[in-house]
Amino acid sequence: MRNKLIKNLNQVLLVLGIIVLALLVGAIIISFSGNSPLEAYFSMFNGAFGSKQRFMEVLVRMIPLVIMALGTSVAFKAQLWNIGGDGQFIMGSILAMAVSLYSGLPAIIGVPVSIIAAMIGGGLWSGLAGWLKVKFNANEVITTLMLNYIAIYFLSFLVYGPMMDAQGSKMPQTALVPEAYRLPLFESGNRLHMGIFMALILVVIMIFFWKSTVGFKIDLLGQGEKVTTYSGVSVKKMIVLTMVISGLLSGIAGWTEVYGVQYRLLEGITSGYGSIAIVIALMGGLNPIGILISGFFFSALLVGGATMQRMTDIPYSIVDIVQGLIITFIIARTAINFKEIKNKIARRMGHVK
Amino acid sequence: MEEFKNNEYAVEMYKIVKEFNDVKAIDNVDFLVKNGSIHGLLGENGAGKTTLMNVLYGLYHPEQGEVIIKGIKSDINSPTKAISLGIGMIHQHFMLARPFSVVENVMLGRKSRKGILLDTKETAEDLVALAEKYKMKIDPYAKIWQLSVGEQQRVEILTALYQGAEILILDEPTAVLTPQEVDGLFDTLREMKNDGKAIILITHKLEEIVCIVDEVTVLRDGVMIGNVEVDCNTTKSELTKMMVGRDVLFNFEKSLNKTGEKKLEIKNIKVLNDKNFLALDGFSLDIYAGEIIGLAGVDGNGQKELCEALTGIRKVESGEVKLDTINIENKPPLFSIQKGIAHIPEDRHITGLALDWSLKKNLILKTFKDNSKFGLIDEKKIQERWENARIAYDIKANSGDDSARDLSGGNQQKVILARELENKPAIVIANQPTRGLDIGATEYVRQKILDAKGDGAGVLLVSADLEEILQLSDRIAVIYGGELMGILPSGSDVKKIGELMMGKKLEVKQNA
Ligand SMILES: Nc1ncnc2c1ncn2[C@@H]1O[C@H](COP(=O)(O)OP(=O)(O)OP(=O)(O)O)[C@@H](O)[C@H]1O
Ligand SMILES: [Mg+2]
Numbered sequence: 001m002r003n004k005l006i007k008n009l010n011q012v013l014l015v016l017g018i019i020v021l022a023l024l025v026g027a028i029i030i031s032f033s034g035n036s037p038l039e040a041y042f043s044m045f046n047g048a049f050g051s052k053q054r055f056m057e058v059l060v061r062m063i064p065l066v067i068m069a070l071g072t073s074v075a076f077k078a079q080l081w082n083i084g085g086d087g088q089f090i091m092g093s094i095l096a097m098a099v100s101l102y103s104g105l106p107a108i109i110g111v112p113v114s115i116i117a118a119m120i121g122g123g124l125w126s127g128l129a130g131w132l133k134v135k136f137n138a139n140e141v142i143t144t145l146m147l148n149y150i151a152i153y154f155l156s157f158l159v160y161g162p163m164m165d166a167q168g169s170k171m172p173q174t175a176l177v178p179e180a181y182r183l184p185l186f187e188s189g190n191r192l193h194m195g196i197f198m199a200l201i202l203v204v205i206m207i208f209f210w211k212s213t214v215g216f217k218i219d220l221l222g223q224g225e226k227v228t229t230y231s232g233v234s235v236k237k238m239i240v241l242t243m244v245i246s247g248l249l250s251g252i253a254g255w256t257e258v259y260g261v262q263y264r265l266l267e268g269i270t271s272g273y274g275s276i277a278i279v280i281a282l283m284g285g286l287n288p289i290g291i292l293i294s295g296f297f298f299s300a301l302l303v304g305g306a307t308m309q310r311m312t313d314i315p316y317s318i319v320d321i322v323q324g325l326i327i328t329f330i331i332a333r334t335a336i337n338f339k340e341i342k343n344k345i346a347r348r349m350g351h352v353k
Numbered sequence: 354m355e356e357f358k359n360n361e362y363a364v365e366m367y368k369i370v371k372e373f374n375d376v377k378a379i380d381n382v383d384f385l386v387k388n389g390s391i392h393g394l395l396g397e398n399g400a401g402k403t404t405l406m407n408v409l410y411g412l413y414h415p416e417q418g419e420v421i422i423k424g425i426k427s428d429i430n431s432p433t434k435a436i437s438l439g440i441g442m443i444h445q446h447f448m449l450a451r452p453f454s455v456v457e458n459v460m461l462g463r464k465s466r467k468g469i470l471l472d473t474k475e476t477a478e479d480l481v482a483l484a485e486k487y488k489m490k491i492d493p494y495a496k497i498w499q500l501s502v503g504e505q506q507r508v509e510i511l512t513a514l515y516q517g518a519e520i521l522i523l524d525e526p527t528a529v530l531t532p533q534e535v536d537g538l539f540d541t542l543r544e545m546k547n548d549g550k551a552i553i554l555i556t557h558k559l560e561e562i563v564c565i566v567d568e569v570t571v572l573r574d575g576v577m578i579g580n581v582e583v584d585c586n587t588t589k590s591e592l593t594k595m596m597v598g599r600d601v602l603f604n605f606e607k608s609l610n611k612t613g614e615k616k617l618e619i620k621n622i623k624v625l626n627d628k629n630f631l632a633l634d635g636f637s638l639d640i641y642a643g644e645i646i647g648l649a650g651v652d653g654n655g656q657k658e659l660c661e662a663l664t665g666i667r668k669v670e671s672g673e674v675k676l677d678t679i680n681i682e683n684k685p686p687l688f689s690i691q692k693g694i695a696h697i698p699e700d701r702h703i704t705g706l707a708l709d710w711s712l713k714k715n716l717i718l719k720t721f722k723d724n725s726k727f728g729l730i731d732e733k734k735i736q737e738r739w740e741n742a743r744i745a746y747d748i749k750a751n752s753g754d755d756s757a758r759d760l761s762g763g764n765q766q767k768v769i770l771a772r773e774l775e776n777k778p779a780i781v782i783a784n785q786p787t788r789g790l791d792i793g794a795t796e797y798v799r800q801k802i803l804d805a806k807g808d809g810a811g812v813l814l815v816s817a818d819l820e821e822i823l824q825l826s827d828r829i830a831v832i833y834g835g836e837l838m839g840i841l842p843s844g845s846d847v848k849k850i851g852e853l854m855m856g857k858k859l860e861v862k863q864n865a
Contacts, residue, residue, distance in 0.1 A: 213729075224703060230704045231718040232690040232691075
């Protein structure tokens with residue numbers, strides 16, 4: 001019990017450590033660029049937490065990021081490198097949108113149906129990559145990436161064509177979601193919506209998910225195909241199931257964005273959340289609480305950086321630098337974690353660095 | 354005094370302490386090896402043998418202690434350093450790059466003599482000469498994956514010699530070898546000893562080594578118990594007593610052959626191996642309830658594929674496997690698990706265990722559904738199971754939350770056995786169940802297998818260790834080249850079995 005506590009504490013400290021280290025190294029780079037790091041960080045911090053409005057904006061950003069990162073973590077745990085979060089997000093939102101625009105269901109039925117539609121859209125899109133892997137041994141990194149492009153172009157096709165808002169301004173976007181369907185806001189004038197509870201509930205669900213028998217099997221798959229087969233678990237089924245679960249979470253992320261923030265489909269709706277979600281999942285050690293913490297940090301970084309850019313002359317690229325550093329440190333950490341591999345190479349080669 | 358030491362000892366380790374998570378794996382151990390000698394390092398599973406040698410090889414840094422190599426105090430902080438001091442180590446698990454050839458493996462991590470060009474040919478010639486000198490046979494251009502385990506081991510030894518090893522550590526080298534290969538290895542080691550090299554030999558097979566080692570050091574629970582000179586007259590029981598602290602008797606009550614009905618019927622099966630060659634070519638065998646059928650054979654003659662085919666892990670191309678009256682060939686592994694077919698796989702690291710997982714979770718790999726409540730893994734229950742297994746199988750670990758990776762080889766095997774034998778299996782398929790186990794554990798495992806048989810299980814015991822086969826089996830089947838060479842009664846002559854193992858078919862008509 002105590003051991004476990006220490007392990008979890010270590011995990012949290014590691015996340016914080018990475019953040020601090022990235023900010024410190026970032027500070028050095030910023031001062032080389034002729035800006036004051038203190039000023040930059042201060043205005044970033046101020047941009048994220050300086051007012052209630054800004055803080056709420058951080059949470060708005062956090063909702064899809066955390067949900068998507070949870071989805072990513074499911075696949076990564078099984079050593080399936082699903083990098084197609086964006087595509088799954090898009091397909092989820094398209095299907096959900098189709099329900100609210102065309103089904104004519106009353107909100108009380110239509111809303112749950114649209115959530116399910118989002119899960120199906122994201123889950124099938126990702127499951128397709130899983131199926132291709134099982135059937136044709138196609139590398140999921142490549143298929144999920146290609147499916148991203150298909151989803152992005154499919155969305156463009158829809159918003160320029162069949163789903164384009166007929167009454168509207170002829171912009172590439174769909175009509176608005178009927179008001180009754182939308183996620184309620186906390187207070188008018190602010191964008192923070194009830195989706196935040198969904199994100200938190202999903203974090204809790206995922207904590208239990210990893211203690212469930214399904215989570216057990218996914219984790220087992222990450223330990224190797226041989227031991228998985230030996231344990232009586234079908235590798236093929238698990239690959240598809242894992243990808244489906246991973247994708248359906250990204251689909252839900254798409255749903256919150258459409259029903260809570262945008263109220264319609266438009267091009268570029270994912271804003272590249274997928275790649276940030278990957279970083280969040282890794283930084284959080286694929287652990288739900290870790291993902292919540294790192295998701296919060298990243299949202300603050302993005303929102304704070306955007307405000308900073310609006311309010312000062314400090315370039316937004318600072319955000320990219322910090323983000324890049326974090327990725328570097330995560331990779332470094334993983335490398336250090338693979339002590340066993342290092343030992344093996346050392347034994348073989350007679351080198352230890 | 355100092356001078357004298359210089360001449361006599363190749364390795365001097367004094368007061369070594371090595372801790373893992375505040376637990377002392379090595380506690381104040383002195384270990385001395387003379388030049389031109391073969392030194393045995395003995396001890397039960399988890400006694401600290403591998404750990405002590407990893408310290409010597411620079412893989413672990415001791416908390417305390419002093420290491421002197423050839424009279425010079427040395428701080429061995431890496432294997433590079435160890436190699437530069439003339440220390441070579443052959444690990445329990447080989448570390449060869451499989452797609453490469455023998456000579457390429459030797460050249461890995463070494464500078465070429467021809468600058469940026471590879472000196473493959475020269476190295477190959479050197480290798481052949483070196484191999485000849487130490488009585489080894491090797492084809493320098495063969496790819497590693499084509500080699501048998503014994504040949505791979507030779508490559509490891511050659512690599513170490515090529516790197517200039519004067520002190521060679523071998524961690525359980527004989528566990529994976531056939532009796533003939535063991536003889537060959539020992540010839541090589543004698544040659545090296547005559548050359549003045551110092552050899553450290555870790556093993557659990559005492560009868561094998563008394564004639565070859567000059568001296569042994571015994572470890573128990575990380576403490577040095579004793580250091581004695583040994584010759585062919587030393588008895589196994591003297592050493593065992595030092596290791597275990599009590600007498601171990603290999604006298605099993607072999608219950609009379611009260612075999613029940615036919616449990617498992619293997620009919621004329623063909624199975625492919627990983628390289629898509631026929632590993633089993635029309636193999637047939639019946640296993641009866643309440644019997645142990647020993648399957649003798651040199652490693653790599655289809656044993657592994659047979660075990661995997663019987664448990665649904667490997668596809669059966671043609672033929673039939675029947676459990677009672679049900680056909681089980683090409684059924685998913687879960688099916689055979691539910692039908693009570695226990696499987697102790699040969700490869701414990703990749704197949705038998707989830708290495709990064711806790712021991713607790715490893716115990717329920719196949720029964721996680723029964724150990725869950727409302728779809729959630731029942732932590733309390735698996736903690737209990739762990740406590741029971743730890744006591745019943747004497748598993749040495751700090752806690753059930755340790756990862757399987759951190760256990761000594763023998764203790765890892767005990768975890769697998771605890772999992773497989775716990776639920777009164779109907780059939781037990783045991784592939785090399787005691788490989789790498791110490792005497793106490795071996796005795797225990799063999800007793801467990803006999804117990805399973807006593808409970809009515811049909812047991813297929815695959816082993817390269819003839820002594821084990823003879824001791825436990827009611828019938829002895831011999832496999833060679835994927836075919837059944839014949840079935841002999843228990844108590845058959847070793848020579849006879851040996852002949853079949855080399856591919857001589859039993860003449861059924863003449864014997865009948
Ligand atoms: N990396 C590690 N982390 C934690 N504990 C370890 C580690 N390596 C070894 N141990 C522990 O140290 C003890 C000694 O292990 P070691 O592998 O040296 O035993 P051994 O004598 O080689 O046993 P075997 O005969 O089974 O190979 C064991 O209790 C083991 O669990
Ligand atoms: Mg060992």
